[in-house]
Amino acid sequence: MTALTLTNVNKSFGNVEVLKDINIEVEDGEFVVFVGPSGCGKSTLLRVIAGLEDVTSGEVRIGGELMNLTPPSKRGIAMVFQSYALYPHLNVRKNMSLALKQEGQTKQVIDERVAKASKMLNLEPYIDRYPSELSGGQRQRVAIGRAIVREPKLFLFDEPLSNLDAALRMNTRLEIANLHQQLDASMIYVTHDQTEAMTLADKIVVLRDGRVEQVGSPMELYNNPANQFVAGFLGAPSMNFFPASVVGDSADITMGVRPEDLFLADDGPLAAKVTHVEHLGGDTNVIAMMQGHQVTARLFGQHHVDTGQEIQIGYTPDRSYRFDTHGARLA
């Protein structure tokens, strides 16, 4: 069964069209990530699914039922917000149990679920604390706990990690991945961070300017991007683009090569001058100018390259992509 079906969803604020003809399906138990640059409408799409915004036209079905006019609390969803949005005047236990009380659950059910969720998230020592007495990571866990206790059909995460520092972000990412395995629920996760998207998703939806650019598994999108935007958005460092005239093809065609597919070779076809070298230990990123185009080569291991050095770069032709002037992929 499908957990969520969006059919021809449009949303505008006044004259501004924010979402244009969105069609997405989320299967039961699937982890779907909406990714895109800021302002692409991904958060609005999530709010439409949550019922915090009404669609202008189109259908939102959750678990097969039409939910266009159903208020958020009756949609069988739970949402985790970027800013945590904990109730400041309630302690952790009450933050988690509020929604269940509103649903009219018995005290026994509430206690049981809160105990289960706080155990799962290691929140037991903090259960009687107030949000102001918790650290950022703990607050985020409470926010996730508040979603878990409702046992929703669909979890919605709105950039849940962007307020955390790098180390905590990695841990919480793993926790969310574990949680998905344990709960076996459908999850929709919004982020602008392509690493989060690649690591968490069963399916990635890439959005730009309110349109779906491509839908697919992380590796599908990485290996087989439909257009230049998707190719450039996924992967870090991002794909190199330069006119094909550099390698003796038509100037109307844009070549795309991922940094890891470039290598240093004395007989390489691309001549470039090194402008910057990033030594990351495991990898070395060489940033060079090639006939006025900046390219990044990601070399595995540690290499000694000097700034200002003239280098020849080789690439694997069957690992390169070609795009037309509108950014569409050419075979």
Place this chain on the structure above:
Amino acid sequence: MNKARQNPLNTAAMHGALILYTLIALFPVFVIIINSFKTRRAIFREPLALPDSESFSLIGYQTVMKQGDFFLYFQNSMIVTVVSLTFILLFGAMAAFALSEYRFKGNLLMGLYLALGIMIPIRIGTVAILEMMVATGLVNTLWALILVYTAQGLPLAVFILSEFMRQVSDDLKDAGRVDGLSEYTIFFRLVLPLVRPAMATVAVFNMIPIWNDLWFPLILAPAEETKTLTLGSQVFIGQFVTDWNAVLSALSMAILPVLVLYVIFSRQLIRGITSGAVK
């Protein structure tokens, strides 16, 4: 830490300025209170002297207690102030919430219209207000005063509160909606506690002018049973003779309740519970 703040000279100068201002502000109050405990002769001979065994007298307070219904005036002022403040805060906050939270046509115009009252003194409309009160039979009732003061206080309240409510995290309100809270619960339980400092500011701004007002009590409710404290105290000020003992005693007593209300609100001003709600 700011370097300028740690410099002991700067700290001393800052405290000096604050102490000086406090003395200037408290001086008239101090003079009123000490003189209210002196004989009439002593008030005029040495206005700045503390009451001693010779000049000490409670005659002013005795006059006030005997004359008229001082406690009734007191009660009237209290009712008018507290009820008006309640209305201003409740309706002001509700309007502010609607303006800041909901998208609807004419939102901006409505906000401007509601804020327009800040620029127009309500006393310009005194004659029309009096005619309205006569027509509705509200003259010489406390309701006349409460309604006028509520109208007078609302524009600024809406203006200040809507600015503050815009700062309340949208995520928090949305979390409430996802959890199934009604809009009223979100308003009363989530938003109002977070704008409490702003509410206290509005309350303090409105409280003093209402308590001290002489104009509207004199025009709309001059009857004996609806007189406010300020109006009631005027009986001691005559065209030819003024009973200074009584006037100063009445004023001293009038300060007390405002002081109590101010202490209540100022504690709210200082206390902030927003930390930890978001981020």
